[in-house]
Amino acid sequence: MRLEPIEADYLVVGAGAAGLAFADQLLNETDATIALVDRRHRVGGHWNDVYPFVRLHQPSANYGVNSRPLGSGHKDSFGFNAGLDELASGAEVVSYFETVMQQQMLPTGRVQFVPMSEYRPTGEVVSLVSGAARPVKAGKIVDATIHSPSIPATRTPTYNVAPGMICAPINDLPKLARAGHRIVIIGAGKTGMDACLWLLANGASPDTITWIVPRDSWMFNRANFQAGQDRLIDVARFIADEVECIEQASSIDDVFDRLEARGAVLRLDPTIKPTMHHCATVTEGELAVLRSIRNIVRLGRVVAIEAHQIVLEKGAIPTDCDTVHIDCSASAIVGAAARPVFAGNQICLQNLRLCQPVFSAALIAHVEATRTDDAEKNAICVPVPMPSDPVGWLHMMAEELPCRLRWGAIEDIVAFMASSRLDSVAPRMANLRPTDTAELAELDRYSRNIEPAMAKLKVLLSQ
Numbered sequence: 001m002r003l004e005p006i007e008a009d010y011l012v013v014g015a016g017a018a019g020l021a022f023a024d025q026l027l028n029e030t031d032a033t034i035a036l037v038d039r040r041h042r043v044g045g046h047w048n049d050v051y052p053f054v055r056l057h058q059p060s061a062n063y064g065v066n067s068r069p070l071g072s073g074h075k076d077s078f079g080f081n082a083g084l085d086e087l088a089s090g091a092e093v094v095s096y097f098e099t100v101m102q103q104q105m106l107p108t109g110r111v112q113f114v115p116m117s118e119y120r121p122t123g124e125v126v127s128l129v130s131g132a133a134r135p136v137k138a139g140k141i142v143d144a145t146i147h148s149p150s151i152p153a154t155r156t157p158t159y160n161v162a163p164g165m166i167c168a169p170i171n172d173l174p175k176l177a178r179a180g181h182r183i184v185i186i187g188a189g190k191t192g193m194d195a196c197l198w199l200l201a202n203g204a205s206p207d208t209i210t211w212i213v214p215r216d217s218w219m220f221n222r223a224n225f226q227a228g229q230d231r232l233i234d235v236a237r238f239i240a241d242e243v244e245c246i247e248q249a250s251s252i253d254d255v256f257d258r259l260e261a262r263g264a265v266l267r268l269d270p271t272i273k274p275t276m277h278h279c280a281t282v283t284e285g286e287l288a289v290l291r292s293i294r295n296i297v298r299l300g301r302v303v304a305i306e307a308h309q310i311v312l313e314k315g316a317i318p319t320d321c322d323t324v325h326i327d328c329s330a331s332a333i334v335g336a337a338a339r340p341v342f343a344g345n346q347i348c349l350q351n352l353r354l355c356q357p358v359f360s361a362a363l364i365a366h367v368e369a370t371r372t373d374d375a376e377k378n379a380i381c382v383p384v385p386m387p388s389d390p391v392g393w394l395h396m397m398a399e400e401l402p403c404r405l406r407w408g409a410i411e412d413i414v415a416f417m418a419s420s421r422l423d424s425v426a427p428r429m430a431n432l433r434p435t436d437t438a439e440l441a442e443l444d445r446y447s448r449n450i451e452p453a454m455a456k457l458k459v460l461l462s463q
């Protein structure tokens, strides 16, 4: 069955955070019409399938779409995040995005949302409910799916699970965590950490938890990424330390040793060298609690859960049918190969800054709204690779630092960043006064070291 075509200036494939941040900015800077298509039944993307106790890993203040604040701007007064900016729950994020669609986008009359529908490479949009195909008549197609994260709830684990063994995604942890059951947490990314923290916060004894840690991770300290003007000093010191440590380092390991000595990165066990870097963010309080878990298994990835043992890449540990195995092994970060953001009538939303999908999508929309030449647009919007490990993080910095310099020399980009709530630094820098000497000193240290750091990165990455 074929239906009426979907007609719009822009067809955005994917109504997750990236697609919505792009559409929001474009709506506010142009009079374009936009159709958003998604396989899911409502906007918000993967946030619709997150585990019940998930929270943003960064302050709500800098997440969402540019035109609408998320959260109420308060600081948490209890829990692991006490004293720091609020972190929206998954339910709040979904509700926020729904409000953006219902109260801001649809009332413009320029937006249509097409749920439960898949965009196919043939250029059609097919309803997953009826199977009906609708042709598309769009000026441009925007791919907002490339960094869609892999999450435990919507994928099957890569390891085999023997019949009768309890193994479930992290979403089921509140239903399965019961006294008397040993719990095995599989995975040591942010999702695995959240599972451990949730158990410990709810009174589980650390000794009932076995944590399978295939790779240790470098993590950021959330205290350095607070949104208030009074906390600009922390992030200014952090970015100055980043470039100074790179500039002074004699090897890749030395970069991380220096960053750790300054509190810019953290790790679970100071005696183990991390081989993962996925932009995970923790507080020092969370880290202290995670360190109370003593049954940490570092034998590589799980290969199979059998009736009496868990087989891992480098060994096996005993288990049994009363033990609850919680899958946290999906890699939330998807590192698709970079391609040009602008290519004729195709736009591919990618990160232009370290793990900042919503800021990046909004900036791409601003560039689309203000320029016509693809070469000029692509010179501003250079995708940075998603890091997987410490070397990947340095590759990402090698791409990002020159971008920061280029953006700083383009008047409207500077103005965009200074007025964007999704930029966690620029608006506060624009508010600095001559009396803010500590912040200005850190920003001066950052500016002095950025070009030497770019040169040093070339040397380190060629080693």
Ligand SMILES: Cc1cc2nc3c(=O)[nH]c(=O)nc-3n(C[C@H](O)[C@H](O)[C@H](O)COP(=O)(O)OP(=O)(O)OC[C@H]3O[C@@H](n4cnc5c(N)ncnc54)[C@H](O)[C@@H]3O)c2cc1C
Pocket (backbone or CB within 6 Å): 013, 014, 015, 016, 017, 018, 019, 037, 038, 039, 040, 044, 045, 046, 047, 050, 054, 055, 056, 057, 058, 063, 117, 118, 119, 120, 144, 145, 146, 147, 148, 149, 151, 191, 332, 355, 356, 357, 358
């Ligand atoms: C637990 C967790 C916490 C996180 N916390 C933060 C944080 O604090 N800050 C931060 O910046 N990032 C965070 N992230 C990263 C997060 O992935 C991004 O912020 C963002 O939500 C990704 O949005 P997206 O639009 O790229 O992908 P998604 O949310 O996955 O949206 C993509 C959408 O595209 C749809 N789609 C795909 N293909 C098609 C097709 N062919 N046709 C139609 N529809 C299609 C999918 O159905 C999906 O709804 C977190 C991630 C996780 C997993």
